[in-house]
Amino acid sequence: MDKQNKYFLSENNVPFQEFFKFGLSVDCVVFGYHKGQVSVLLVERDAEPFKGSWALPGDLVNLDEDMDEAAGSVLRKLTGLENIFMEQFYSFGSVQRHPAGRVATVAYYSLVNSDEYKPKASAWTKSIQWFDIRSLPKLAFDHDQILDKGIRTLQRRVRYRPVGFELLPTKFTLSELQELYEALLNAKFDKPNFRKKILSMELLRPLEEVQENVSHRPAKLFQFDENRYQELRKEGFAFDITLKTN
Amino acid sequence: MDKQNKYFLSENNVPFQEFFKFGLSVDCVVFGYHKGQVSVLLVERDAEPFKGSWALPGDLVNLDEDMDEAAGSVLRKLTGLENIFMEQFYSFGSVQRHPAGRVATVAYYSLVNSDEYKPKASAWTKSIQWFDIRSLPKLAFDHDQILDKGIRTLQRRVRYRPVGFELLPTKFTLSELQELYEALLNAKFDKPNFRKKILSMELLRPLEEVQENVSHRPAKLFQFDENRYQELRKEGFAFDITLKTN
């Protein structure tokens, strides 16, 4: 205590240990996308408090664990997902946000191509499920607020950074890309203009392959070119798909 | 403990209390602006660790204090500033970022019209001082990293939200505004084009007043119209001052 007290000489005479009584958690807004629908992965809690309620996947951080690391662990343990795009977006720290004590939480969002991924419950979750972001249940804690902020953050970032591609399979058609943006931003774009805009950036590598088993002219497949993006960024290029919505 | 254990049934069998051993702090990047110079307020620490080093103003959060509230308090206690624009931007939580124990920190930035404000040291700070953001000292803890992220965040946000005005006096000339943006973004703009762009948004209310005691044609004074901005926002207007840099 003496050793510690010399570290924090704050005005108020609160003993040092009083400060080290916070819980720290990470919560994750996992976005998925499939055929025009943007969804979010929620878990059904099998523990108090809010047992039986839906909540964002999240957990307390261990003392010997970096925060970013913890975020990855949560995802792996609660959803089985690994090596997924993840980014911190906001932290929530009001006094009464957790009934069991003072817990601050750092929120991350991650992007998954939900096509193949079939979630499965684990540990202290009764079940786990995708929810369309247009019809969400009431959530535990302040997770409604966190999720809301997560959605807004994604909608903003997706316009200025090429993160949307994380929600698609590696190979995709331009129409699929357009549908994705329309779903994310809840808008409609003009097809020719969308194509021109996205192609003019020269971030998509056209493949030799085309769609198969479609009863119409098969579409060319494209792939996002990460290297190209990094190059352009160095030259001051700014990704931007602001287009007029119909 | 029994009561508490039912709240967190996580996979690992770490006792519940082990999770409530975090310190939580807030750190604040206070931006100031004066005559073409963007600066940041730093304090010289008068306590271990890093006694004598420059650091961002920050402090541990009290258990009964909301995080946002704490951010405001820090500013008031360490700098005397009150009712200042403040926004959270990122959190830092690696295990070893604080030598005294596990402390996660939530970073805020705030914007001050530094013209009149003369900082004065207080509490556990030896001194407090403005530093031009182009020549910064090495900082304590991971504050270099926090400050760097703060600067980048401001540079991004200032282009898409009318926050820059917080750095100017209530009444300002268009040239002053342009200089501010040029300093923030480290760029040069074409004067006629800058004016047209900013005036076309109709966010500035022209006043009847003009500059005084200048040995050239006196400039008109303007004022940012917050109400007008809120109106426009509802109609879908997006603030944007992306201009070609000369």
Add this chain to the structure above:
DNA sequence: TCAAAAGTGTTCCGAATACACCCATGC
């Protein structure tokens, strides 16, 4: 041949750029 979606081209319009020029003030 028809439906369905892929994919292209062209005109129009507005906003950003580049740049020349005029205006008001103090000294």
Add this chain to the structure above:
DNA sequence: GCATGGGTGTATTCGGAACACTTTTGA
């Protein structure tokens, strides 16, 4: 008058918007 910044006008360019059109496939 002239230096100094304030302030304006305009031709040009470029990119987004609107919209009509052609192409390729399966059935």
